[in-house]
Amino acid sequence: NAGVTQTPKFQVLKTGQSMTLQCAQDMNHEYMSWYRQDPGMGLRLIHYSVGAGITDQGEVPNGYNVSRSTTEDFPLRLLSAAPSQTSVYFCASSARPDYGYTFGSGTRLTVV
Amino acid sequence: SQQGEEDPQALSIQEGENATMNCSYKTSINNLQWYRQNSGRGLVHLILIRSNEREKHSGRLRVTLDTSKKSSSLLITASRAADTASYFCATSGTYKYIFGTGTRLKVLA
Numbered sequence: 455n456a457g458v459t460q461t462p463k464f465q466v467l468k469t470g471q472s473m474t475l476q477c478a479q480d481m482n483h484e485y486m487s488w489y490r491q492d493p494g495m496g497l498r499l500i501h502y503s504v505g506a507g508i509t510d511q512g513e514v515p516n517g518y519n520v521s522r523s524t525t526e527d528f529p530l531r532l533l534s535a536a537p538s539q540t541s542v543y544f545c546a547s548s549a550r551p552d553y554g555y556t557f558g559s560g561t562r563l564t565v566v
Numbered sequence: 567s568q569q570g571e572e573d574p575q576a577l578s579i580q581e582g583e584n585a586t587m588n589c590s591y592k593t594s595i596n597n598l599q600w601y602r603q604n605s606g607r608g609l610v611h612l613i614l615i616r617s618n619e620r621e622k623h624s625g626r627l628r629v630t631l632d633t634s635k636k637s638s639s640l641l642i643t644a645s646r647a648a649d650t651a652s653y654f655c656a657t658s659g660t661y662k663y664i665f666g667t668g669t670r671l672k673v674l675a
Contacts, residue, residue, distance in 0.1 A: 458608075485661060496654060496667035497609075504661050512662060544608055551661050552597050554611030 456480050460545050460558035467535040467565045475530040475561050477545030485548040486528040487512070487555070488520065490541040497544065503528055504551075535565045570598075570655040570666030578672045585642040587669040589655030590635075596658050598631055600640050603652045603668070612640075612653075647675045 461476045479486065487502040489512075499512030501520040509520050517539060519531040528547075532539060542562050546555035573588045589598070597616045601609040615622045615631045615638065622629045628641040642649055650673045656663040 487662065489665070494667065497665035499662055499664060502662045510662075513664070546609075551658060552614070552616065554599055554614055555601075555609070555656075555663060556611070557601075557608035559608045 458545055458547055458556050458558035460543075460561050462561060463559070465561060465563050467532070467563065469535060469537060469565060471535050473532050473535065475532070475543055475545075475563070477528045477530065477558060478526050479528075479547040479556070480526065481547065481549070481556065482525060483547035483549050483556070484525065485551060485555075486522070487546050488518070488528070488530045489544045489546065490514065490539075491544060491560075492541050500530065500543075532563075537565045539563065540565045570657050570664065572653070572655060572666045572669040574669060575667070576670045576672075578674065579645055581645060581647055581673055581675050583645055585645050585649070585671055585673070587640050587653055587671070589638045589640070589666055591638075591655075591657045591666075592636065593657075593659060595633075596660070598629075598638050599656045599658070599663070600627075600629060600638075601654045601656060601665075603654065605651075609654065642671075645671075645673045647673050649673050 458479045484505045488500040489497040503509045503522040545558045570591045599614045600612045603609045626643045652668045654668045656665045
């Protein structure tokens with residue numbers, strides 16, 4: 455039972471490049487979210503999903519796209535990377551909105 | 567803006583002492599959760615308290631919730647060096663969880 459798997463663990467991008475951060479869970483959880491964590495800022499919600507085909511914006515959605523074609527996968531796409539997107543990105547999933555989230559181990563992204 | 571704000575931002579105590587951290591939030595909630603994050607790792611769910619509950623226990627953890635004051639507290643009793651971590655509260659109104667900025671706890675052996 456792998457839980458929530460994020461790839462890659464580390465990534466360096468040049469300004470303007472695009473990329474996709476992968477997130478997969480094997481717990482059949484309906485609810486999935488993407489957060490970014492910056493020093494002194496805690497975790498900020500980027501996008502979330504309440505099931506396959508259903509996504510919505512969080513607190514800081516600009517510059518990011520998501521889709522949820524299957525229950526298992528919830529990729530996060532950076533459209534045109536900017537230095538302000540340098541951060542640690544966490545994916546999390548939950549079976550129900552009143553259950554705790556299971557977090558992945560994170561992707562550390564640097565945009566130069 | 568952040569929904570939850572933890573207080574204090576940082577806390578340093580001796581092993582064996584109790585650690586108390588607080589969380590204040592702004593809007594009505596369905597439940598409130600506390601998470602722990604060890605340096606460089608993902609967050610780990612500790613405990614959830616629903617809006618109709620006032621107190622909950624799990625091992626050495628005690629959580630209280632005061633919805634009239636929009637605040638919660640996390641008490642860790644008999645702290646250990648292994649409790650050194652950052653602690654975050656997260657509030658949920660519907661489907662999305664909003665996290666606070668965290669309390670950095672350091673337990674000195």
